Amino acid sequence: MLINLTELFSVEGKVKHYICELEFSEFRVPEGTYAVVEKTPVNLDITNKGNKVFSVTGSVDVSLEMPCSRCLDPVKVDFHLEIDDEIDMKQTDKERMEALDEQFYVNGYNLDVDQMVRNELTLSLPMKVLCDEDCKGICNRCGTNLNRGTCDCDTRSLDPRMSVIQDIFKQLKEV
Numbered sequence: 001m002l003i004n005l006t007e008l009f010s011v012e013g014k015v016k017h018y019i020c021e022l023e024f025s026e027f028r029v030p031e032g033t034y035a036v037v038e039k040t041p042v043n044l045d046i047t048n049k050g051n052k053v054f055s056v057t058g059s060v061d062v063s064l065e066m067p068c069s070r071c072l073d074p075v076k077v078d079f080h081l082e083i084d085d086e087i088d089m090k091q092t093d094k095e096r097m098e099a100l101d102e103q104f105y106v107n108g109y110n111l112d113v114d115q116m117v118r119n120e121l122t123l124s125l126p127m128k129v130l131c132d133e134d135c136k137g138i139c140n141r142c143g144t145n146l147n148r149g150t151c152d153c154d155t156r157s158l159d160p161r162m163s164v165i166q167d168i169f170k171q172l173k174e175v
């Protein structure tokens with residue numbers, strides 16, 4: 001949803017409350033594309049602070065379906081995002097782009113609510129997602145999900161505990 005900020009231009013100190021539905025149904029980052037499985041409307045207060053400066057505050061809850069970092073099963077990850085920004089309309093679009101790494105969400109006089117929320121989401125993404133703290137992951141040879149079953153792969157050489165037991169057997173034989 002786009003909010004046209006010119007409707008706040010006339011009066012300084014004017015606050016306007018907005019309730020915006022998010023329009024995006026998936027969230028794309030270089031690491032992957034995650035489906036939006038739950039979302040609340042965005043509640044925003046935009047204040048005209050004078051001198052063409054606007055403050056934007058608000059919050060939204062979004063849940064994404066992300067793959068478990070170990071077994072790749074889908075996991076619902078909840079985000080509570082707080083928005084607290086200031087927009088200086090005296091800056092040109094180019095100046096804003098240079099001041100921020102993220103994609104800016106004001107174009108001309110339009111505030112792009114979806115893009116603003118996507119920026120916040122990008123900053124909140126976890127490094128690692130687990131379906132369970134004890135997730136056993138997948139067998140790196142056959143791809144079996146080890147939470148749901150076992151496989152017959154010979155992974156002894158990868159398990160240091162096994163080699164200790166083999167050494168003990170060897171010693172017993174030598175005696």
Ligand SMILES: [Zn+2]
Pocket residue numbers: 068069070071072073130131132135136137
């Ligand atoms: Zn997992």
Ligand SMILES: [Zn+2]
Pocket residue numbers: 139140141142143144151152153
């Ligand atoms: Zn296997």
